[in-house]
Amino acid sequence: MLTDVELKAKSIEYRETILRIIKQARAGHTGGDLSSVDILNVLYNNILRVSPETFADPDRDRYVQSKGHSVEVLYTVLADRGFFPAQELDTLGQYQSHFIGHPTRSVPGIEQNTGALGHGLAVAVGMALAAKLDRRSYRVYTLIGDGELDEGSNWEASLAASHYKLDNLTVIIDRNGLQITGRTEDVNPLEPLADKFRAFGYAVWEVDGNDTQALIDAFSRTPFETGKPNLVLAHTIKGKGVSFIENAAKWHHRVPTDEEYAIAQRELQQAREQLS
Amino acid sequence: MELGRANLDVFADTVLEIAGQDRDVLVVTSDSRGSGKLTHYGDTLPAQIIELGIAEQNVIGISAGLASAGKKVFATSPACFITARAFEQIKNDVAYSDQPVRIIGISAGVSYGALGATHHSLHDYAALRAVHNITIIAPADNFEAREAIKAIHNIDHPVYVRFGKAAIPHVHGENSTFTIGKAATIRDGHDLTFIACGETVPVALAAAELLAAQGIECRVLSMHTIKPLDEQAIRQAARETGAIITVEEHSIHGGLGEACAAVLMQQGPVVPFRIVGFPDEYMVTGSQKEIFNHYGISADGLAKTARAILG
Ligand SMILES: Cc1ncc(C[n+]2csc(CCOP(=O)(O)OP(=O)(O)O)c2C)c(N)n1
């Protein structure tokens, strides 16, 4: 368990690592990584009952990252939690590396291979349903992009989640308002999104998804309602933490130039100084 | 070989040219206009692009409906998603119902290299070969890409075209022609034939040039149409050159190689034969080039296979 100040320091460190490995690999999904940092930080440091030692334990909590393209944040957090040596992050995307550009179970700590959008929720429903069938107490978390919600499979899986009363399942939506082409509300509008999820049988909790304390509060309250799957609608900023990457669709999978990288490092260093 | 542009860029230019003169042409996308180099198209012809968000099944279903009403649809999305996620829509709504949709699989094969298996399309020839009523085309170079897109502007039946996003060397000269269903002879020779498709054709040509320096003269066929297959060109190559190596950016299962093998096994002549493609394994990580080299889809790798088969 980390204090909120420790968590906030971690988020800065994670953002630095993400930018470094994307720059080095010359590929990565910068915007969506930075938007999800605080969510993964809180989950892996304060909420999930899982560690490298317990990863084979049938009672461990599960995390499935459905928005697989944001793999750099997942690898970064898993390295920090000791699932593998941090130096291995430097092989991201390289010839013969295990660290490919989407989550793969050949990397320790990863539950499910993802990367094609709209798959994680159904798998998470299966995991949560198995817990109910076996009367196990583990919980299942899945992170989904807002653009990803265009895929109909999410809504099929939602029907099943509510039918089977999976209150051990927490679905987190990274509601950053952007997909590749532009704003979600211009490409394929989602609003009123919270109402849609309620209509599909979720207990919905809206939160600032870049506020670690608010995220802890939300996750600590699950189940929000007995017998209903939990939905955390996390309002985030795509590219959070670096001024020129924030809220810019073109940063979905752009790699910073040397100059941009230097500015980003400076901004993150300033954020660190402001913390203390 | 002189380096050309990416077939993806050629596609984007050609479809814009066609659509500018034919208002029934529609490009349908799945949050894929950037990946498809279609941002300029969308800005130029905003009334002729339909954006459906990240919903590939919907892209094919809606395209079938549009086609039924006379729209000339280019449904454009990464090959990996459009042929796997939307396979049932392709099979039933397009092929079985005979709705003439042009399905454009971009960044095909291992174009997305290090993004991993979710983003590779090593299954699309196999899957679609088993579906009745869909033509499968993999253009080799910019000439074939442009001719293929022009050739499918007016069609009566479904077509699938797939290509990558890397710059490709020109393999065709000035007087080349392109006919769907007819293999193109890129180079002639009498010792062995490379039957390649898509972006492995320049690699096969490079291997043939390497082998020529060692006194082995190879024929290179661009089998740009995987279905219907030019059976006559395959049998003629076997007869005249006596050995065949097929090359494809696809699984060795169910693709061009097995299609050619079936022709020769059943109709003859049976000759020494090798299929070069991706083996049935968890694919190595790397760029498209690194993956090609790893699995012997390189001038050196193919030359080695040729020497082995010739004994
Ligand atoms: C099935 C499928 N279709 C398309 C893609 C390509 N793709 C990768 S990320 C992305 C946009 C995702 O947007 P969103 O879910 O909002 O993610 P975020 O904004 O958090 O990065 C797309 C279309 C994919 N990975 N899978």
Ligand SMILES: [Mg+2]
């Ligand atoms: Mg988004």
